[in-house]
Amino acid sequence: MLKAVNKMHRENFPEILRRATERMELVFGLELKEVKLSGHPYRLETWEFLNILGVYDRRSHFIFGEPRKLITEDLVQEKYLEYRQVPNSDPPRYEFLWGPKAHAETSKMKVLEFWAKVNDTVPTAFPTHYEEA
Template sequence: MHHAQDSQHCNLAEREGPQAQREARDGDRAQVPLAKKAEAAATAAMEVSGEGAQSSPQSSQRASIPPTVMGSILGGPSDEASGNQVEQREEPVPPVLDVLRPKISGLVQFLLLKYQRKELTTKAEMLERVIRDPGEHYSLIFSEASQCMRMIFGIGMIELNPFFYSYVLVTSLGLTYDGMMHGTQGVPKTGLMITALFLIFTEGNCITEEKFWSVLNKLGFYAGRDHFIFGEPRKLFTEDFVQEGYLEYRPIPNTDPAQHEFLWGPRAHAETTKMKVLEFFAKATKREPQSYTKMYAEALRDAGERA
Protein backbone atom coordinates (compact mmCIF):
# COMPACT_ATOMS: atom_id res chain seq x y z
CA MET A 1 0.00 0.00 0.00
CA HIS A 2 1.24 3.49 -0.85
CA HIS A 3 2.64 5.29 2.21
CA ALA A 4 0.24 8.24 1.92
CA GLN A 5 -2.73 5.95 1.55
CA ASP A 6 -1.58 3.88 4.50
CA SER A 7 -1.29 7.01 6.62
CA GLN A 8 -4.79 8.14 5.62
CA HIS A 9 -6.17 4.68 6.40
CA CYS A 10 -4.57 4.60 9.84
CA ASN A 11 -5.86 8.06 10.68
CA LEU A 12 -9.40 6.99 9.83
CA ALA A 13 -9.06 3.92 12.04
CA GLU A 14 -7.71 5.99 14.91
CA ARG A 15 -10.61 8.42 14.69
CA GLU A 16 -13.25 5.73 14.70
CA GLY A 17 -11.84 3.42 17.37
CA PRO A 18 -11.35 -0.33 17.69
CA GLN A 19 -14.42 -1.24 15.63
CA ALA A 20 -13.14 0.62 12.58
CA GLN A 21 -9.70 -0.91 13.09
CA ARG A 22 -11.28 -4.36 12.94
CA GLU A 23 -13.07 -3.34 9.74
CA ALA A 24 -9.81 -2.18 8.23
CA ARG A 25 -8.21 -5.56 8.96
CA ASP A 26 -11.19 -7.65 7.88
CA GLY A 27 -12.42 -5.64 4.88
CA ASP A 28 -10.51 -7.58 2.24
CA ARG A 29 -11.94 -10.87 3.51
CA ALA A 30 -15.54 -9.76 2.96
CA GLN A 31 -17.48 -11.91 0.53
CA VAL A 32 -20.73 -9.96 0.21
CA PRO A 33 -20.59 -7.24 -2.48
CA LEU A 34 -21.62 -3.95 -0.92
CA ALA A 35 -23.61 -2.28 -3.65
CA LYS A 36 -25.57 -5.48 -4.23
CA LYS A 37 -26.73 -5.41 -0.60
CA ALA A 38 -28.06 -1.89 -1.18
CA GLU A 39 -29.78 -3.17 -4.30
CA ALA A 40 -31.19 -6.08 -2.31
CA ALA A 41 -32.68 -3.61 0.17
CA ALA A 42 -34.38 -1.69 -2.62
CA THR A 43 -35.68 -4.89 -4.17
CA ALA A 44 -36.87 -6.23 -0.81
CA ALA A 45 -38.71 -2.99 -0.07
CA MET A 46 -40.40 -3.09 -3.46
CA GLU A 47 -41.50 -6.66 -2.79
CA VAL A 48 -42.88 -5.67 0.62
CA SER A 49 -44.83 -2.80 -0.92
CA GLY A 50 -46.10 -4.88 -3.84
CA GLU A 51 -44.24 -2.81 -6.44
CA GLY A 52 -41.78 -5.64 -7.07
CA ALA A 53 -44.56 -7.80 -8.51
CA GLN A 54 -44.49 -5.72 -11.68
CA SER A 55 -41.30 -7.38 -12.90
CA SER A 56 -40.19 -10.93 -13.36
CA PRO A 57 -37.09 -12.32 -11.63
CA GLN A 58 -35.26 -11.90 -14.92
CA SER A 59 -36.21 -8.24 -15.22
CA SER A 60 -35.69 -7.27 -11.60
CA GLN A 61 -32.03 -6.63 -12.38
CA ARG A 62 -30.69 -8.36 -9.27
CA ALA A 63 -27.31 -8.65 -10.93
CA SER A 64 -27.35 -5.22 -12.52
CA ILE A 65 -25.00 -3.44 -10.13
CA PRO A 66 -21.40 -4.62 -10.37
CA PRO A 67 -20.17 -6.18 -7.11
CA THR A 68 -17.93 -4.03 -4.94
CA VAL A 69 -15.30 -4.90 -2.41
CA MET A 70 -16.59 -3.03 0.63
CA GLY A 71 -19.03 -5.73 1.73
CA SER A 72 -17.57 -5.76 5.22
CA ILE A 73 -19.47 -2.57 6.00
CA LEU A 74 -22.88 -4.16 5.60
CA GLY A 75 -22.39 -7.81 6.31
CA GLY A 76 -18.85 -8.89 6.99
CA PRO A 77 -17.39 -10.28 10.20
CA SER A 78 -20.24 -9.14 12.44
CA ASP A 79 -22.82 -11.27 10.63
CA GLU A 80 -20.56 -14.30 10.60
CA ALA A 81 -19.67 -13.99 14.25
CA SER A 82 -23.27 -13.63 15.37
CA GLY A 83 -24.53 -16.47 13.22
CA ASN A 84 -27.07 -14.35 11.39
CA GLN A 85 -28.76 -16.44 8.73
CA VAL A 86 -29.06 -13.86 5.96
CA GLU A 87 -29.65 -15.68 2.70
CA GLN A 88 -27.27 -14.64 -0.05
CA ARG A 89 -27.84 -15.19 -3.74
CA GLU A 90 -24.81 -13.48 -5.17
CA GLU A 91 -23.32 -14.02 -8.58
CA PRO A 92 -19.59 -14.81 -8.67
CA VAL A 93 -17.36 -11.77 -8.43
CA PRO A 94 -15.73 -11.14 -11.83
CA PRO A 95 -11.98 -11.89 -11.68
CA VAL A 96 -11.01 -8.34 -12.59
CA LEU A 97 -12.97 -6.94 -9.63
CA ASP A 98 -11.45 -9.45 -7.28
CA VAL A 99 -8.00 -8.29 -8.39
CA LEU A 100 -8.99 -4.64 -7.97
CA ARG A 101 -10.45 -5.24 -4.49
CA PRO A 102 -7.67 -3.49 -2.50
CA LYS A 103 -7.67 -0.41 -4.74
CA ILE A 104 -11.44 0.06 -4.62
CA SER A 105 -11.38 -0.38 -0.85
CA GLY A 106 -8.52 2.10 -0.55
CA LEU A 107 -10.28 4.66 -2.71
CA VAL A 108 -13.44 4.48 -0.57
CA GLN A 109 -11.34 5.09 2.56
CA PHE A 110 -9.60 8.00 0.83
CA LEU A 111 -12.90 9.58 -0.28
CA LEU A 112 -14.38 9.25 3.21
CA LEU A 113 -11.44 11.18 4.62
CA LYS A 114 -11.83 13.83 1.92
CA TYR A 115 -15.50 14.19 2.85
CA GLN A 116 -14.72 14.43 6.56
CA ARG A 117 -12.16 17.15 5.88
CA LYS A 118 -14.44 18.96 3.39
CA GLU A 119 -11.69 18.82 0.77
CA LEU A 120 -11.93 18.59 -3.00
CA THR A 121 -10.17 15.82 -4.86
CA THR A 122 -9.06 15.26 -8.43
CA LYS A 123 -8.47 12.34 -10.74
CA ALA A 124 -4.75 13.08 -10.63
CA GLU A 125 -4.74 12.94 -6.82
CA MET A 126 -6.69 9.68 -6.72
CA LEU A 127 -4.30 8.13 -9.21
CA GLU A 128 -1.24 9.32 -7.33
CA ARG A 129 -2.34 8.71 -3.75
CA VAL A 130 -4.43 5.55 -4.06
CA ILE A 131 -4.84 3.87 -7.42
CA ARG A 132 -1.32 4.41 -8.75
CA ASP A 133 -2.35 2.91 -12.08
CA PRO A 134 -3.32 5.18 -15.00
CA GLY A 135 -4.34 2.17 -17.05
CA GLU A 136 -7.67 0.92 -18.27
CA HIS A 137 -9.08 0.03 -14.84
CA TYR A 138 -9.35 3.57 -13.45
CA SER A 139 -12.94 4.02 -14.64
CA LEU A 140 -14.05 0.75 -13.05
CA ILE A 141 -12.31 1.50 -9.74
CA PHE A 142 -13.75 5.01 -9.66
CA SER A 143 -17.26 3.79 -10.57
CA GLU A 144 -17.28 1.09 -7.89
CA ALA A 145 -15.98 3.41 -5.18
CA SER A 146 -18.47 6.13 -6.16
CA GLN A 147 -21.31 3.61 -5.97
CA CYS A 148 -20.25 2.60 -2.46
CA MET A 149 -20.10 6.22 -1.34
CA ARG A 150 -23.52 6.98 -2.78
CA MET A 151 -25.51 3.90 -1.81
CA ILE A 152 -24.02 3.13 1.61
CA PHE A 153 -22.89 6.45 3.01
CA GLY A 154 -25.29 8.72 1.11
CA ILE A 155 -22.42 10.78 -0.28
CA GLY A 156 -22.44 11.87 -3.92
CA MET A 157 -19.54 13.08 -6.03
CA ILE A 158 -20.08 16.19 -8.15
CA GLU A 159 -17.66 16.99 -10.94
CA LEU A 160 -16.63 20.63 -10.68
CA ASN A 161 -14.21 20.86 -13.59
CA PRO A 162 -14.46 18.39 -16.49
CA PHE A 163 -11.04 19.43 -17.79
CA PHE A 164 -9.15 18.76 -14.56
CA TYR A 165 -11.55 16.06 -13.28
CA SER A 166 -12.01 17.74 -9.91
CA TYR A 167 -14.75 16.58 -7.56
CA VAL A 168 -16.56 17.73 -4.43
CA LEU A 169 -18.29 15.27 -2.09
CA VAL A 170 -21.75 16.22 -0.82
CA THR A 171 -24.68 14.57 0.96
CA SER A 172 -27.25 13.11 -1.44
CA LEU A 173 -30.82 14.31 -2.14
CA GLY A 174 -30.21 17.80 -0.78
CA LEU A 175 -30.05 16.58 2.84
CA THR A 176 -27.98 18.77 5.15
CA TYR A 177 -27.25 16.20 7.86
CA ASP A 178 -24.61 13.49 7.59
CA GLY A 179 -25.01 11.69 10.92
CA MET A 180 -21.29 11.73 11.66
CA MET A 181 -21.82 12.75 15.29
CA HIS A 182 -24.19 9.90 16.08
CA GLY A 183 -23.55 6.17 16.29
CA THR A 184 -19.94 5.54 15.34
CA GLN A 185 -18.55 9.04 15.11
CA GLY A 186 -16.82 10.02 11.89
CA VAL A 187 -18.84 7.69 9.64
CA PRO A 188 -21.48 9.39 7.41
CA LYS A 189 -24.93 7.86 7.98
CA THR A 190 -26.94 9.74 5.38
CA GLY A 191 -27.32 6.50 3.43
CA LEU A 192 -29.07 4.84 6.36
CA MET A 193 -31.45 7.74 6.70
CA ILE A 194 -32.25 7.71 2.97
CA THR A 195 -33.00 4.00 3.27
CA ALA A 196 -35.44 4.72 6.10
CA LEU A 197 -37.17 7.45 4.07
CA PHE A 198 -37.47 5.08 1.12
CA LEU A 199 -38.97 2.27 3.20
CA ILE A 200 -41.55 4.65 4.66
CA PHE A 201 -42.44 5.83 1.16
CA THR A 202 -42.89 2.28 -0.13
CA GLU A 203 -45.46 1.59 2.58
CA GLY A 204 -47.70 4.53 1.76
CA ASN A 205 -45.82 7.09 3.86
CA CYS A 206 -46.03 5.10 7.10
CA ILE A 207 -44.37 1.80 8.02
CA THR A 208 -44.75 -0.33 11.12
CA GLU A 209 -41.63 -0.91 13.16
CA GLU A 210 -41.96 -4.66 12.65
CA LYS A 211 -41.98 -4.39 8.86
CA PHE A 212 -39.23 -1.77 8.96
CA TRP A 213 -36.86 -4.11 10.79
CA SER A 214 -37.79 -7.08 8.61
CA VAL A 215 -36.22 -5.21 5.69
CA LEU A 216 -33.28 -3.77 7.64
CA ASN A 217 -32.41 -7.28 8.86
CA LYS A 218 -31.72 -8.22 5.24
CA LEU A 219 -28.94 -5.62 5.28
CA GLY A 220 -27.40 -6.91 8.48
CA PHE A 221 -28.92 -4.30 10.82
CA TYR A 222 -30.61 -5.63 13.97
CA ALA A 223 -32.33 -3.60 16.69
CA GLY A 224 -30.33 -3.67 19.88
CA ARG A 225 -27.24 -5.19 18.29
CA ASP A 226 -24.23 -2.99 17.51
CA HIS A 227 -23.29 -2.78 13.86
CA PHE A 228 -19.52 -2.84 13.82
CA ILE A 229 -19.27 0.25 11.62
CA PHE A 230 -22.42 2.32 12.16
CA GLY A 231 -23.12 1.61 15.83
CA GLU A 232 -26.44 0.64 17.43
CA PRO A 233 -29.06 1.02 14.67
CA ARG A 234 -32.18 1.17 16.84
CA LYS A 235 -30.92 4.28 18.59
CA LEU A 236 -30.04 5.85 15.25
CA PHE A 237 -33.51 5.32 13.80
CA THR A 238 -35.71 5.85 16.87
CA GLU A 239 -33.76 8.59 18.66
CA ASP A 240 -31.00 10.32 16.68
CA PHE A 241 -32.77 10.70 13.33
CA VAL A 242 -35.97 11.62 15.19
CA GLN A 243 -34.22 14.33 17.20
CA GLU A 244 -32.75 15.73 13.97
CA GLY A 245 -36.27 15.97 12.53
CA TYR A 246 -35.86 13.49 9.66
CA LEU A 247 -38.01 10.71 11.09
CA GLU A 248 -41.14 10.57 13.21
CA TYR A 249 -41.45 7.56 15.52
CA ARG A 250 -44.83 7.30 17.17
CA PRO A 251 -46.97 4.69 18.98
CA ILE A 252 -49.79 3.03 17.06
CA PRO A 253 -53.10 3.65 18.85
CA ASN A 254 -55.01 0.74 20.39
CA THR A 255 -52.20 -1.83 20.13
CA ASP A 256 -51.46 -4.24 22.95
CA PRO A 257 -48.62 -4.80 23.40
CA ALA A 258 -47.76 -1.31 22.23
CA GLN A 259 -46.41 -1.05 18.68
CA HIS A 260 -44.76 1.85 16.84
CA GLU A 261 -44.51 3.19 13.32
CA PHE A 262 -42.16 5.43 11.32
CA LEU A 263 -43.07 8.46 9.19
CA TRP A 264 -41.09 11.18 7.46
CA GLY A 265 -40.19 14.00 9.80
CA PRO A 266 -40.59 17.72 9.03
CA ARG A 267 -36.94 18.19 8.10
CA ALA A 268 -37.15 15.38 5.52
CA HIS A 269 -40.21 17.01 3.94
CA ALA A 270 -38.40 20.36 3.88
CA GLU A 271 -35.10 19.19 2.41
CA THR A 272 -35.95 16.47 -0.10
CA THR A 273 -38.85 15.04 -2.10
CA LYS A 274 -40.44 11.67 -2.74
CA MET A 275 -39.37 11.88 -6.38
CA LYS A 276 -35.71 12.31 -5.42
CA VAL A 277 -35.89 9.34 -3.06
CA LEU A 278 -37.59 7.19 -5.71
CA GLU A 279 -35.01 8.15 -8.35
CA PHE A 280 -32.20 7.35 -5.92
CA PHE A 281 -33.36 3.76 -5.42
CA ALA A 282 -34.62 3.24 -8.96
CA LYS A 283 -31.07 3.87 -10.07
CA ALA A 284 -29.89 1.20 -7.62
CA THR A 285 -32.17 -1.39 -9.22
CA LYS A 286 -31.39 -0.24 -12.77
CA ARG A 287 -35.01 0.64 -13.50
CA GLU A 288 -36.80 3.80 -14.54
CA PRO A 289 -38.77 5.55 -11.76
CA GLN A 290 -41.91 5.27 -13.91
CA SER A 291 -41.73 1.47 -13.68
CA TYR A 292 -42.78 1.76 -10.02
CA THR A 293 -46.26 2.87 -11.00
CA LYS A 294 -47.87 3.58 -7.61
CA MET A 295 -44.83 5.23 -6.10
CA TYR A 296 -44.21 7.34 -9.18
CA ALA A 297 -47.82 8.56 -9.15
CA GLU A 298 -47.48 9.44 -5.46
CA ALA A 299 -44.21 11.27 -6.15
CA LEU A 300 -45.88 13.29 -8.91
CA ARG A 301 -48.74 14.23 -6.56
CA ASP A 302 -46.21 15.29 -3.96
CA ALA A 303 -44.41 17.47 -6.53
CA GLY A 304 -47.72 19.06 -7.54
CA GLU A 305 -48.60 19.90 -3.95
CA ARG A 306 -45.21 21.55 -3.47
CA ALA A 307 -45.52 23.69 -6.60
Protein backbone atom coordinates in the same frame (compact mmCIF):
# COMPACT_ATOMS: atom_id res chain seq x y z
CA MET B 1 -11.48 14.68 3.21
CA LEU B 2 -9.48 17.88 2.90
CA LYS B 3 -7.03 16.48 5.44
CA ALA B 4 -6.80 13.15 3.60
CA VAL B 5 -6.12 14.70 0.20
CA ASN B 6 -2.53 15.87 0.38
CA LYS B 7 -1.25 19.15 -1.04
CA MET B 8 -0.11 17.46 -4.24
CA HIS B 9 -3.71 16.53 -5.14
CA ARG B 10 -5.59 19.59 -3.83
CA GLU B 11 -6.36 20.82 -7.35
CA ASN B 12 -8.16 17.51 -7.99
CA PHE B 13 -10.28 17.81 -4.85
CA PRO B 14 -13.56 18.70 -6.65
CA GLU B 15 -13.32 15.56 -8.82
CA ILE B 16 -12.29 13.39 -5.84
CA LEU B 17 -15.25 14.73 -3.83
CA ARG B 18 -17.64 14.13 -6.76
CA ARG B 19 -16.54 10.51 -7.13
CA ALA B 20 -16.62 9.87 -3.38
CA THR B 21 -20.12 11.35 -3.24
CA GLU B 22 -21.30 9.01 -6.02
CA ARG B 23 -19.88 5.96 -4.23
CA MET B 24 -21.40 6.98 -0.88
CA GLU B 25 -24.81 7.29 -2.51
CA LEU B 26 -24.64 3.92 -4.27
CA VAL B 27 -23.03 1.91 -1.47
CA PHE B 28 -24.42 3.47 1.70
CA GLY B 29 -27.51 5.36 0.54
CA LEU B 30 -25.97 8.63 1.72
CA GLU B 31 -26.22 11.86 -0.19
CA LEU B 32 -23.71 14.63 0.42
CA LYS B 33 -25.38 18.00 0.19
CA GLU B 34 -23.93 21.47 0.37
CA VAL B 35 -25.80 23.61 2.85
CA LYS B 36 -25.61 27.22 3.95
CA LEU B 37 -22.59 27.92 6.09
CA SER B 38 -23.64 27.74 9.71
CA GLY B 39 -20.72 25.79 11.07
CA HIS B 40 -20.52 22.76 8.76
CA PRO B 41 -20.55 23.29 4.99
CA TYR B 42 -21.79 19.77 4.21
CA ARG B 43 -24.40 17.56 5.80
CA LEU B 44 -25.22 13.90 5.09
CA GLU B 45 -28.76 12.77 4.59
CA THR B 46 -29.56 9.09 5.11
CA TRP B 47 -32.19 6.85 3.56
CA GLU B 48 -33.77 3.94 5.42
CA PHE B 49 -32.24 1.13 3.40
CA LEU B 50 -30.39 -0.37 6.33
CA ASN B 51 -31.43 -3.97 5.68
CA ILE B 52 -30.04 -3.75 2.17
CA LEU B 53 -26.77 -2.61 3.72
CA GLY B 54 -26.72 -5.60 6.05
CA VAL B 55 -27.85 -3.59 9.07
CA TYR B 56 -30.38 -5.44 11.21
CA ASP B 57 -32.31 -4.65 14.36
CA ARG B 58 -30.56 -5.62 17.58
CA ARG B 59 -27.28 -6.39 15.76
CA SER B 60 -24.54 -3.80 16.16
CA HIS B 61 -23.15 -2.59 12.84
CA PHE B 62 -19.53 -1.51 12.44
CA ILE B 63 -20.56 1.78 10.75
CA PHE B 64 -24.01 2.62 12.11
CA GLY B 65 -23.63 1.16 15.60
CA GLU B 66 -26.86 0.11 17.27
CA PRO B 67 -29.54 0.45 14.55
CA ARG B 68 -32.48 0.76 16.97
CA LYS B 69 -30.77 3.67 18.74
CA LEU B 70 -29.80 5.26 15.43
CA ILE B 71 -33.39 5.19 14.17
CA THR B 72 -35.49 5.65 17.31
CA GLU B 73 -33.24 8.16 19.08
CA ASP B 74 -30.59 9.76 16.88
CA LEU B 75 -32.62 10.32 13.68
CA VAL B 76 -35.65 11.34 15.76
CA GLN B 77 -33.59 13.79 17.80
CA GLU B 78 -32.15 15.25 14.58
CA LYS B 79 -35.75 15.65 13.26
CA TYR B 80 -35.27 13.34 10.25
CA LEU B 81 -37.90 10.95 11.61
CA GLU B 82 -40.94 11.07 13.84
CA TYR B 83 -41.52 7.98 15.98
CA ARG B 84 -44.96 7.60 17.47
CA GLN B 85 -47.45 5.08 18.71
CA VAL B 86 -50.14 4.07 16.23
CA PRO B 87 -53.40 5.46 17.66
CA ASN B 88 -55.67 2.88 19.31
CA SER B 89 -53.20 0.02 18.77
CA ASP B 90 -53.47 -2.77 21.32
CA PRO B 91 -50.89 -4.06 21.93
CA PRO B 92 -49.08 -0.80 21.22
CA ARG B 93 -47.43 -0.53 17.79
CA TYR B 94 -45.15 2.25 16.64
CA GLU B 95 -44.61 3.90 13.28
CA PHE B 96 -42.01 6.10 11.66
CA LEU B 97 -42.96 9.17 9.70
CA TRP B 98 -40.77 11.61 7.83
CA GLY B 99 -39.64 14.39 10.12
CA PRO B 100 -39.49 18.08 9.24
CA LYS B 101 -35.80 17.90 8.32
CA ALA B 102 -36.40 15.01 5.92
CA HIS B 103 -39.24 16.94 4.25
CA ALA B 104 -36.99 19.98 3.90
CA GLU B 105 -33.99 18.12 2.49
CA THR B 106 -35.46 15.54 0.11
CA SER B 107 -38.65 14.31 -1.53
CA LYS B 108 -40.37 10.99 -2.01
CA MET B 109 -39.46 11.15 -5.70
CA LYS B 110 -35.76 11.58 -4.93
CA VAL B 111 -35.90 8.58 -2.60
CA LEU B 112 -37.72 6.55 -5.27
CA GLU B 113 -35.16 7.60 -7.89
CA PHE B 114 -32.37 6.43 -5.58
CA TRP B 115 -34.17 3.12 -4.90
CA ALA B 116 -34.60 2.58 -8.65
CA LYS B 117 -30.91 3.37 -9.24
CA VAL B 118 -29.86 0.83 -6.59
CA ASN B 119 -32.08 -1.76 -8.29
CA ASP B 120 -30.83 -0.84 -11.78
CA THR B 121 -34.28 0.16 -12.99
CA VAL B 122 -36.51 3.23 -13.34
CA PRO B 123 -38.93 4.77 -10.82
CA THR B 124 -41.98 3.70 -12.87
CA ALA B 125 -41.02 0.08 -12.13
CA PHE B 126 -42.62 0.71 -8.71
CA PRO B 127 -46.04 2.01 -9.85
CA THR B 128 -47.66 2.37 -6.42
CA HIS B 129 -44.73 4.27 -4.99
CA TYR B 130 -44.29 6.27 -8.20
CA GLU B 131 -47.92 7.44 -8.03
CA GLU B 132 -47.51 8.42 -4.39
CA ALA B 133 -44.22 10.26 -5.04
